[in-house]
Amino acid sequence: MGAYDLFRLFFPYILSGISIGGQYALIAIGYSMVYSILRLINFAHGDVFMVGGLFMVFAAATFPLWVAIPLVVFLIVLLGFTIERVAYKPLRTAPRMSVMISAIGVSYLLQNLALYFTGGLNRMYPAFPWISDTISVFGVSTRRVTVITPFLVVALVFALVWLINNTKVGIAMRAAAKDFDTAQLMGIKINSVISTTFIIGSFLAAIGSILFFTNFPAVFPAAGAMPGLKAFVAAVFGGIGSIPGAVIGGLLIGIVETVIRGADITLGPTGLGLFNRSLDIAAFSDAFTFVLLVIVLVFRPTGLFGDKPTDKV
């Protein structure tokens, strides 16, 4: 088997893995940024992502896409902002565990509201013209969104990193992430900084949701749980609090799980022929993510680029 055949065999999985990984990365950044400021794992984040999918189902049924897309992004940003104000802000001085339980509560609330409004039925995600089109890349047929995603993710991440490194808001976010009291002594309004963080995180989750569900047949109330959990693992793997870490973690999980999902084909009789019957390796693709989580937590709890754990007073 030549190099070209190997490429033909694995390329579709790697391509789709990069794309899914980019979508995980967009969600993972939201976990990471909120954690770095509030030391809170925002368990509702994956469900905000799911609600983004549902909003789009309903919005696209009523409005043309050029209205529906910005509307959904705006509503999701508003949702993220509101969750923080209603469920987390009143607990600012409460023990961290209380805030986390509040986050879990919001997660279940969103899932159950989704169940109520969808009647538990899968809702078909609308097909977008152009980005949902099937195209051929190096002889592999895929949707255009698969190719667009990595570029969009890179552009968004660069914009975000620039914002954090070069603007006043960015300095305020980094200052508040280290020390609330001293940040306040500079005149920084902590609550505005926290709201900004939720707005950015929700914005990225909304974009991620559009990209993800375009390649996914349907939206249902638990549709945010698995991607949310994987994005969380990505954030932990990269070092929670680190944006580049979240991106690398997301890409790694996306690529590896997709390659594992294709392993029965690529390694089986029709591929490399390493074994001559189906081993059902594909079924373990999700398990990989969680094995990775355990390994990271045992051997390097701070992740790839994580700070040493510091307690904030």
Next chain:
Amino acid sequence: MLRIEDLKVNYGGIEAVKGISLEVPEGEIVTLIGANGAGKSTTLRTVSGLVKPASGKIYFKDEDITGLPPYEIVSKGITLVPEGRRVFPDLTVLENLKAGAYLRKDDIKPDIEWVYSLFPRLKERSWQAAGTMSGGEQQMLAVGRALMSKPKLMMMDEPSLGLAPLIVKDIFDIIKEIVRQGVTILLIEQNANMALQTANLAYVLEVGQITMTGTGKELLVNEDVRKAYLG
């Protein structure tokens, strides 16, 4: 300039400040000395808005500022150099200075140059992460950062803490220079000797109450103060 009237503050379930009154005249260095836990830090944190008082009043230039949030206090021209310096460790020196000027909308470049002229060491380290600097350099940065808000009153919480005597002398020289440039100083110190030598007016705070007042020189020779704070 700053007037505190019968201020009471509860902190961590205890009454840390039990009704103190003091005055900081414009253009002077005022010091508040006292043992650990006397309520010095709590007093400054209350003036800066980080802690809400239980009762009492705080006036700045005859305006009631009691209980205002920290960003309003900063915008009125009061800044606090916190205990332990508390520079932002991952931010560069320059970014720390920019954080200090957070509320300002005007051009801050001349003030960055001014701070660099007060502390040439900071200029050399402009692009260095603040957390990698020595304690003395971090204290200079904490002072420089506070000056970036263009304060009229600068409160300093234990600026000499953990610093070598030579550096402490540098810091106090800078404090005198800052006052010459028109900033009023309210200083709290455990290093009473240095503080009293520098201050025009001094208060002694013991378990939440002011027990003595005088000029720095008067307290420096006072028998009780010598016994309690100057060893």
